[in-house]
Amino acid sequence: MAQSLLLVLLGGAVLRISLLSTTYLNYVKPGFRPFLVAAGLVVFVLGAVGLFQEWRGKASAGHSHGPGVAWLLGLPVFAIFLIAPPALGAFAARSEEAPARPPAVALDAYGPLASGQVTDMPLSEFIGRAWGDSGRSLAGRPVRLTGFVVPSKKKDRWYVARIQIACCAADGIPLKVAVLDADRPPENTWVEVTGTWIDPELEELPQGTVAPELTATSVTVIPAPVEPYE
Template sequence: MSRLTQSLLLVLLGGAVLRISLLSTTYLNYVKPGFRPFLVAAGLVVFVLGLVGVYQEWRKNSHEDEHEHGHGHGHGPGVAWLLTLPVFAIFLIAPPALGAFAARSEEVPARPPVAALDAYAPLASGQVTAMPLGEFIGRAWGDSGRSLAGRQVRLTGFVVPSKKKDRWYVARIQIACCAADGIPLKVAVLDADAPPENTWVEVTGTWVDPKLEELPKGTVAPELSAGSVTVIPAPVEPYE
């Protein structure tokens, strides 16, 4: 591959990174919001390096005669241009955020609660409290004060079917830094018909207390008796 080709690839790669991080919110399908400045900076560096390389090759070639120009660029297999395909894939076929497929397996346990026992504040009575799925799971399995008991909560996530006929799951992927380390968080929804798979919904309902002390906490999805299910657009930031 010639130096000109390498420089053009750098321009395309840097442009692709800038497109998803600076000119759109597509980067949120892959990393947490805090990584945006680093992506923008990396994209700018790669893009500028590519432009510098293209300019240097153009200046070099402009001072060569016809014979030297042909000799300098006759080498390098044409198949090397196939390396541009991943770059064009970023432009044309941006992979979506992780969804129901990543959370579908019912053998994968729910994420154990990360908060310390009794670290949760009481919930107000007589009103609906919106909370992340991770907090709901933590309260369900890690709060000896049973703060969820009798309280209305609202959970937001995408729909995941269940093999059991009496339930489906509202789920969300929790990430530490990027989609590669994503962990599915799931809450079983009872007493409501399931919308289509991967549909984003808001589910309002009450926690179903299993009342089984011998049940290993954090190894199964907690249950929610749904009062209402509302279909919503997919959020800009899909992960917790």
């Protein structure tokens, strides 16, 4: 009975975070939702069938008791209901030794940016343009970046960051852009940072070795997005 109940609880937990809420986005990409729902349903049904068969067997053969310690197997499942871990945040991106992620597209594949207006841009694209675009398309173009706040050991800066995942949080890689000339909001606060790229003016840009820098003109605190990862 303990095994079947564990399956029911586990299947219910998966359905709760994937079918009845968006909590699953803290752990996987949106495209995995159908697979989570299907897996949750299968596990739940298997557990329910096991409980029903156990109940029928006890009704016809009398009551029996298994080892009480077996119920401890349910503790991890209850933990999912009560204390589900949040999405990766500032703690996962604190290291200043980790390099920024190199651009995921071919060099010079980025198009020109519109002049005279602020461009909303993912951090991955900003980093790619900063270190992988010899045409320096970011130069003089205001952009708006969205991410969470990560402190820096250097007093003149802090980072706006976001975790990039391929499929799930286990393969997450922190993307960080150094923010200058702006007061730092509290750690892990989600913000929109508007500013302009600081061109290092190097003949060969150090692709993906350090975080690119941004001179901020405004920093706006925002609610955490439903989908926290890039």
